[in-house]
Amino acid sequence: MSVPLHYVVKTRLVEVVEGLGEGAALPPERVLAKEFGVSRWTMRQAIRELIADGRLRARQGQGTFVATPKLVQPLALVSYTEALRAQGHTPAREVVEFDELPADAVLADRLGIAEGEPVHRLERVLFADGQPIGLETTYLAVERFPTLKAVLDPTGSLYRCLTDQLGVRFGEGEELVETVIATPREAELLKATQSLPMLLLHRTSRDTAGRPIEAVRSLYRGDRVGFRATLRP
Amino acid sequence: MSVPLHYVVKTRLVEVVEGLGEGAALPPERVLAKEFGVSRWTMRQAIRELIADGRLRARQGQGTFVATPKLVQPLALVSYTEALRAQGHTPAREVVEFDELPADAVLADRLGIAEGEPVHRLERVLFADGQPIGLETTYLAVERFPTLKAVLDPTGSLYRCLTDQLGVRFGEGEELVETVIATPREAELLKATQSLPMLLLHRTSRDTAGRPIEAVRSLYRGDRVGFRATLRP
DNA sequence: AAGTGGTCTAGACCACTCC
DNA sequence: GAGTGGTCTAGACCACTTG
Numbered sequence: 001m002s003v004p005l006h007y008v009v010k011t012r013l014v015e016v017v018e019g020l021g022e023g024a025a026l027p028p029e030r031v032l033a034k035e036f037g038v039s040r041w042t043m044r045q046a047i048r049e050l051i052a053d054g055r056l057r058a059r060q061g062q063g064t065f066v067a068t069p070k071l072v073q074p075l076a077l078v079s080y081t082e083a084l085r086a087q088g089h090t091p092a093r094e095v096v097e098f099d100e101l102p103a104d105a106v107l108a109d110r111l112g113i114a115e116g117e118p119v120h121r122l123e124r125v126l127f128a129d130g131q132p133i134g135l136e137t138t139y140l141a142v143e144r145f146p147t148l149k150a151v152l153d154p155t156g157s158l159y160r161c162l163t164d165q166l167g168v169r170f171g172e173g174e175e176l177v178e179t180v181i182a183t184p185r186e187a188e189l190l191k192a193t194q195s196l197p198m199l200l201l202h203r204t205s206r207d208t209a210g211r212p213i214e215a216v217r218s219l220y221r222g223d224r225v226g227f228r229a230t231l232r233p
Numbered sequence: 234m235s236v237p238l239h240y241v242v243k244t245r246l247v248e249v250v251e252g253l254g255e256g257a258a259l260p261p262e263r264v265l266a267k268e269f270g271v272s273r274w275t276m277r278q279a280i281r282e283l284i285a286d287g288r289l290r291a292r293q294g295q296g297t298f299v300a301t302p303k304l305v306q307p308l309a310l311v312s313y314t315e316a317l318r319a320q321g322h323t324p325a326r327e328v329v330e331f332d333e334l335p336a337d338a339v340l341a342d343r344l345g346i347a348e349g350e351p352v353h354r355l356e357r358v359l360f361a362d363g364q365p366i367g368l369e370t371t372y373l374a375v376e377r378f379p380t381l382k383a384v385l386d387p388t389g390s391l392y393r394c395l396t397d398q399l400g401v402r403f404g405e406g407e408e409l410v411e412t413v414i415a416t417p418r419e420a421e422l423l424k425a426t427q428s429l430p431m432l433l434l435h436r437t438s439r440d441t442a443g444r445p446i447e448a449v450r451s452l453y454r455g456d457r458v459g460f461r462a463t464l465r466p
Numbered sequence: 467a468a469g470t471g472g473t474c475t476a477g478a479c480c481a482c483t484c485c
Numbered sequence: 486g487a488g489t490g491g492t493c494t495a496g497a498c499c500a501c502t503t504g
Contacts, residue, residue: 002417002481003417004417004427004491004492004493005492005493006492006493007416007417007427028469028470028471029470029471030469030470030471038493038494039493039494039495040494040495040496041492041493041494041495042492042493042494044471044472045428045492045493047471048428049414049428052412052413052414052430053413053414054411058470058471058472059470059471059501059502060470060471060472060500060501060502061469061470061471061500061501061502061503062470062471062501062502062503063469063470063471064470064471070411072409075308075410075462075464076464076465077464077465077466170466171466172463172464172465172466173463173464173465173466174461174462174463174464175461175462175463175464176305176459176460176461176462177308177410177432177459177460177461177462178287178303178432178455178458178459178460179285179412179430179431179432179455179456180285180286181282181285181286181430183240184235184236184237184240193471193472194237194240194472194473195278195282197285197412197414197430197455198412199410199411199412203464205464222411222412222430223412225411226409226410226411227409227410227411228407228408228409228410229308229407229408229409229410229462230405230406230407230408231308231309231310231405231406231407231408231436231438232309232310232405232406233310233403233404233405233406235500237472237473237474238473238474239473239474261488261489261490262489262490263488263489263490271474271475272474272475272476273475273476273477274473274474274475274476275473275474275475277490277491278473278474280490291489291490291491292482292483292489292490293481293482293483293489293490293491294481294482294483294484294488294489294490295482295483295484295489295490296488296489296490297489297490426490426491427491427492
């Protein structure tokens with residue numbers, strides 16, 4: 001049993017998936033389990049991994065389907081809207097929260113303000129072609145952007161608002177990338193299955209003078225999105 | 234049951250973990266399950282997620298332990314050895330394969346050669362402080378680097394060999410980042426538990442003239458490593 | 467109402483580590 | 486041999502979608 005049974009099932013299931021077209025429905029789990037001669041748990045483990053790998057997609061009450069290839073987003077200080085449009089996809093946003101709260105120690109440090117100072121919080125679900133792919137939470141110091149709430153259309157581009165209306169000039173930024181498991185709340189907002197691996201990005205943007213502009217926490221569905229970075233020597 | 238039981242268990246287990254120090258052992262799964270009043274499956278699901286999140290670490294036959302914080306590696310064209318040393322960690326490598334094989338269509342395209350042309354393959358496990366954290370497979374065209382096999386110490390820095398001995402000058406490169414589930418072989422080489430989310434990086438490096446130097450596939454343990462990128466406007 | 471995926475249980479056996 | 490995590494089974498019920 002050096003190779004787990006569910007992995008053997010996974011490799012055999014991959015062949016089935018490759019024989020089907022994008023969006024095609026798989027047989028129900030219970031049927032597949034019987035066909036492969038394994039328990040439903042083993043079958044689900046194989047399916048679960050193919051979902052995490054972005055090869056399959058499950059919808060409760062409907063079935064399991066062959067997924068479309070992952071999107072590749074640029075890892076750069078560009079507008080989400082423009083990046084998606086450039087690849088021929090349709091972007092959209094949905095505002096979850098747009099409020100103010102006092103900065104905790106970590107956030108205050110990233111924004112270069114004192115702990116407890118008020119910050120704007122803008123939390124939005126990002127869509128591509130109608131599918132939720134990411135949950136983006138942006139924090140900006142109220143002191144630095146006192147008019148933000150009045151000026152910004154929260155369904156529009158924050159990047160564009162900052163540069164065009166508020167005269168911000170973006171300099172270098174820093175981004176941290178890691179994998180995490182989404183919380184139930186995050187999974188629900190992203191309409192993703194529970195316990196799915198996600199890509200968590202933490203960005204700190206600075207202006208040309210090196211002053212912090214924003215702190216961003218972006219959680220992207222690991223089964224739907226990848227990122228591209230340009231490396232310089 | 235809108236919030237799964239295993240998630241409730243997870244959040245309560247986090248409190249337990251935070252009350253322990255790094256490296257401390259948790260009670261056995263069967264004991265924890267009884268204490269929390271859930272089945273072992275539910276308990277394992279909670280533990281499994283905390284392992285993926287990098288909070289816990291399981292060793293078969295030994296127990297489950299509180300993990301150390303994730304390493305943060307730079308997403309840049311620098312030597313793995315130097316990057317780790319700069320953070321005060323001890324790097325090491327172990328050669329798995331160092332051979333030649335004909336390029337398939339995808340690899341040939343990335344390296345700018347014809348399909349079927351021979352390429353060097355160097356596959357190594359990367360260690361930090363004695364722990365395996367990544368599996369790196371590098372492909373280079375034999376035609377371009379015919380002396381590589383004779384010149385390179387496969388346990389040393391490939392980056393250094395290319396720049397110092399073979400006169401290569403690195404220009405811009407491109408890196409793709411995504412999450413995947415490791416195969417049993419990869420999990421075993423990385424001494425990781427099965428079905429653990431990993432960070433998969435695909436790099437194509439070019440010289441200052443824009444010619445491809447290497448194609449690299451790096452698989453990093455998602456529970457042990459994160460990456461940092463510098464963003465430019 | 468029927469059928470789908472999602473969660474959970476109780477119990478079994480395997481594989482590994484340490485005594 | 487004892488104790489640990491790892492895999493697997495059979496079966497149950499829940500939650501959601503569609504007819």
